[in-house]
Amino acid sequence: MARIPIAAGNWKMNGTNAEARALCRGLAGIDAIAGVDVVLSPSFTQLLLVWDFWCGTDVHIAGQNMHTQPSGAFTGEVSPVQLAEVADWVVLGHSERRQFFCEDDQALALKLRAAEAYGLTPILCVGESEAEQENNRTKAVLTRQVSLALGDAPAPAGLVIAYEPVWAIGTGKAASPDEAESACGHIRSVVAETVGSEAAEGVRILYGGSVNPGNIAEFMAQPDVDGALVGGASLQADAFLAITQAIAAST
Numbered sequence: 001m002a003r004i005p006i007a008a009g010n011w012k013m014n015g016t017n018a019e020a021r022a023l024c025r026g027l028a029g030i031d032a033i034a035g036v037d038v039v040l041s042p043s044f045t046q047l048l049l050v051w052d053f054w055c056g057t058d059v060h061i062a063g064q065n066m067h068t069q070p071s072g073a074f075t076g077e078v079s080p081v082q083l084a085e086v087a088d089w090v091v092l093g094h095s096e097r098r099q100f101f102c103e104d105d106q107a108l109a110l111k112l113r114a115a116e117a118y119g120l121t122p123i124l125c126v127g128e129s130e131a132e133q134e135n136n137r138t139k140a141v142l143t144r145q146v147s148l149a150l151g152d153a154p155a156p157a158g159l160v161i162a163y164e165p166v167w168a169i170g171t172g173k174a175a176s177p178d179e180a181e182s183a184c185g186h187i188r189s190v191v192a193e194t195v196g197s198e199a200a201e202g203v204r205i206l207y208g209g210s211v212n213p214g215n216i217a218e219f220m221a222q223p224d225v226d227g228a229l230v231g232g233a234s235l236q237a238d239a240f241l242a243i244t245q246a247i248a249a250s251t
């Protein structure tokens with residue numbers, strides 16, 4: 001089964017509305033690049049304008065987090081119902097949320113099901129810390145994160161998983177293509193064991209961590225890498241356009 005590759009930009013907590021608009025303008029034409037699904041993930045305050053900007057194109061817009069409940073007394077949170085008005089995808093379990101906001105595998109299992117219930121395509125982020133990598137714990141950590149998030153229900157429709165080793169995020173020290181392939185292949189095997197081989201064949205697995213226009217092609221040459229989740233380089237229109245073109249060219 002051919003998997004359409006993905007170029008996803010996680011803007012994290014960066015930029016004013018004016019800067020987000022300028023970045024969108026700089027990405028003009030990205031929706032016309034064939035053979036790749038483009039996803040932009042701005043801050044909540046930028047979502048509406050980014051959603052409006054790309055309205056009527058194939059560009060997908062993702063929240064960076066969401067609550068599990070449709071509404072209620074959860075000050076400071078954004079519900080899947082609210083998010084679905086200005087986004088069609090959602091990033092879940094980014095390591096920065098696990099690290100700084102105490103998100104755990106159980107919470108993510110619920111968020112994954114909430115995304116499914118409200119029609120949001122989830123990008124589930126997983127990845128080991130530097131200490132876990134040094135202690136050869138990478139596969140064990142990925143097994144735990146993926147299997148607990150998925151549970152025993154069928155995989156959510158369109159599920160995307162991003163392998164983002166924490167030590168590679170924002171450090172300029174990307175994983176090697178072999179490391180990325182080993183981890184992404186392992187993730188696919190865990191999906192197969194957890195929810196079946198058909199789901200595993202269809203799930204798109206991204207690499208993230210210091211991706212740039214110079215290293216993207218070698219990640220895309222790996223059979224189990226189906227695209228990239230890009231942080232810093234996604235804030236520069238030229239760099240993200242180049243990455244998106246390289247991803248499209250890899251198919």
Ligand code: 13P
Pocket residue numbers: 010094164168169170171172208209210211229230231232233
């Ligand atoms: P960098 O591309 O800045 O390393 O960030 C990766 C990331 O965290 C994307 O979600």
